[in-house]
Amino acid sequence: MTNKPLDETSENLIEIRDLKYSRGPRPIFEGLDLIIKRGEVTALMGPSGTGKTTLLRLITRQLIPQQGVICVNGVDISTLNIRKLYELRQRFGMLFQNGALLTDISVFENVAFPLREHTKLTNRLIRHVVLTKLHAVGLRGAADMMPAQLSGGMARRVALARAMVMDPEILIYDEPFVGLDPISMGVIVRLVRRMNDALGITSIIVSHDVAEVSTVADRSFLISQGKVAASGSPDELRTAKSELVRQFMHGMADGPVAFHFQAPGYEEQLLGRDSE
Amino acid sequence: MKRLALDVYNTLFEFVRTFGAFQLFFLRLVKHSPAIVFTRFDLVVKQVYNAGALSLVIIMVCGLFVGGVLGLQGYSNLARFNAEDSIGVFAAFGLTKELGPVITALLFAGRAGTSLASEIGLMKATDQLSAMEMMAVNPVRRVLVPRFLGGVIAMPLLAAVFSAVGLFGTHLVAVELLNVDVGAFWQQMQNTVDIEDINEGILKSVVFGVAASHIAVWEGYNAIPTAEGVGRATTRTVVITAIAVLVFDFMITAMMI
Numbered sequence: 001m002t003n004k005p006l007d008e009t010s011e012n013l014i015e016i017r018d019l020k021y022s023r024g025p026r027p028i029f030e031g032l033d034l035i036i037k038r039g040e041v042t043a044l045m046g047p048s049g050t051g052k053t054t055l056l057r058l059i060t061r062q063l064i065p066q067q068g069v070i071c072v073n074g075v076d077i078s079t080l081n082i083r084k085l086y087e088l089r090q091r092f093g094m095l096f097q098n099g100a101l102l103t104d105i106s107v108f109e110n111v112a113f114p115l116r117e118h119t120k121l122t123n124r125l126i127r128h129v130v131l132t133k134l135h136a137v138g139l140r141g142a143a144d145m146m147p148a149q150l151s152g153g154m155a156r157r158v159a160l161a162r163a164m165v166m167d168p169e170i171l172i173y174d175e176p177f178v179g180l181d182p183i184s185m186g187v188i189v190r191l192v193r194r195m196n197d198a199l200g201i202t203s204i205i206v207s208h209d210v211a212e213v214s215t216v217a218d219r220s221f222l223i224s225q226g227k228v229a230a231s232g233s234p235d236e237l238r239t240a241k242s243e244l245v246r247q248f249m250h251g252m253a254d255g256p257v258a259f260h261f262q263a264p265g266y267e268e269q270l271l272g273r274d275s276e
Numbered sequence: 277m278k279r280l281a282l283d284v285y286n287t288l289f290e291f292v293r294t295f296g297a298f299q300l301f302f303l304r305l306v307k308h309s310p311a312i313v314f315t316r317f318d319l320v321v322k323q324v325y326n327a328g329a330l331s332l333v334i335i336m337v338c339g340l341f342v343g344g345v346l347g348l349q350g351y352s353n354l355a356r357f358n359a360e361d362s363i364g365v366f367a368a369f370g371l372t373k374e375l376g377p378v379i380t381a382l383l384f385a386g387r388a389g390t391s392l393a394s395e396i397g398l399m400k401a402t403d404q405l406s407a408m409e410m411m412a413v414n415p416v417r418r419v420l421v422p423r424f425l426g427g428v429i430a431m432p433l434l435a436a437v438f439s440a441v442g443l444f445g446t447h448l449v450a451v452e453l454l455n456v457d458v459g460a461f462w463q464q465m466q467n468t469v470d471i472e473d474i475n476e477g478i479l480k481s482v483v484f485g486v487a488a489s490h491i492a493v494w495e496g497y498n499a500i501p502t503a504e505g506v507g508r509a510t511t512r513t514v515v516i517t518a519i520a521v522l523v524f525d526f527m528i529t530a531m532m533i
Contacts, residue, residue, distance in 0.1 A: 089411070090409060094410040096406070102408075
């Protein structure tokens with residue numbers, strides 16, 4: 001009963017049923033089922049190229065699946081018109097891989113951007129809210145800098161402040177740990193957990209950093225070959241028997257996910273026999 | 277042979293499809309324009325500054341030299357018929373009706389169009405447009421429409437500046453350098469140039485402004501979000517704008533004569 005509307009207090013915030021999506025001839029998801037529970041930190045993991053970011057774009061309807069249902073708060077998002085979709089998106093906050101800060105305005109204005117677009121707050125109030133959020137990520141002092149002057153880790157923290165500024169119910173992190181030094185990484189990991197618990201929001205993290213994810217996630221989904229290959233708490237995944245899960249969780253080079261991309265026989269190709 | 281036919285068919289089909297999408301995109305821009313003009317005019321002002329004020333120097337320098345060339349060429353040709361006094365009329369017609377709008381549009385494509393296309397393309401490549409969508413802000417409305425309107429407003433103003441500075445350039449060459457009578461220069465111009473001539477120039481510069489801004493915004497928005505894609509979009513902006521401007525110029529001139 002996927003179409004039955006659920007009440008706002010239901011445990012399942014996002015339900016995905018039988019999702020199929022392909023880009024060109026290449027299928028990315030083939031019957032994916034997934035449930036994200038309210039108030040938890042959920043991690044979506046998987047080898048690169050399995051479409052984790054695509055899944056985020058599907059959940060936020062930046063892309064539309066060929067088949068299957070995605071429900072947020074019990075509402076099938078494919079039925080929403082643009083106005084309703086934008087209303088829904090105001091309840092989302094998303095942290096992009098590289099921050100995606102608007103480069104022509106300052107850090108302060110970046111964080112203020114959603115407020116200026118969606119609310120009629122006075123400048124004083126906006127200043128208050130923005131400084132509070134910047135303070136929460138430790139960058140109140142950088143308010144007047146331009147995005148180009150920030151380091152990668154700082155940019156991501158500013159983007160996090162911007163994602164939180166409308167007090168969203170769902171925070172989505174797309175690869176929040178990639179390319180960060182250990183200090184920034186630790187800062188972000190702690191922020192993710194703190195945001196989730198202090199503000200009572202639901203967090204979705206897309207990542208393949210097993211170690212970092214294990215420290216923050218309540219529940220992880222391992223996605224491979226268009227389906228959920230395994231799910232459970234980080235500990236359950238680590239002790240799982242499945243070959244694929246073991247390969248991924250322990251970072252082994254070869255296994256069900258082959259080290260070599262599809263290619264003709266090595267010897268054949270070196271000897272030039274394949275071109276004959 | 278069959279493959280050739282299929283190729284031609286596909287190319288033609290793709291062209292018609294893109295052209296249709298291009299026109300629909302124009303309607304989208306126009307649809308959102310009133311709301312932006314009435315509620316967020318500050319955004320438009322900023323873009324008029326970017327596209328217009330920042331192009332002023334190149335427009336004025338080019339205008340001065342084009343005017344100067346008109347003075348030299350006009351003088352050497354008109355002097356053969358002892359008509360060098362008419363050089364003011366000659367330059368005024370040339371600048372207000374043709375050279376002003378056309379050269380301004382070409383310079384505009386090179387200066388403002390490329391910067392629009394690459395800016396929008398890079399915003400797309402760095403996920404800024406997606407981020408806006410995720411913040412429930414329509415990027416067409418928030419980013420593209422102000423830039424489009426900024427170009428549309430800036431272009432006729434720039435063309436007017438170009439023509440004015442151009443006439444000054446002609447004055448410098450003809451009157452100061454070649455000793456054409458200053459009274460004849462300006463008086464004949466006043467007597468001969470009608471408001472219709474000026475209107476033709478204004479009409480052209482408005483049409484070129486719409487075309488150049490539309491093309492730049494379209495190319496940027498549809499750029500493939502990679503370094504190469506943005507580069508190609510920038511080039512295409514200049515090339516397509518140049519073609520469109522010259523074709524429109526011919527069409528409007530044919531209509532007005």
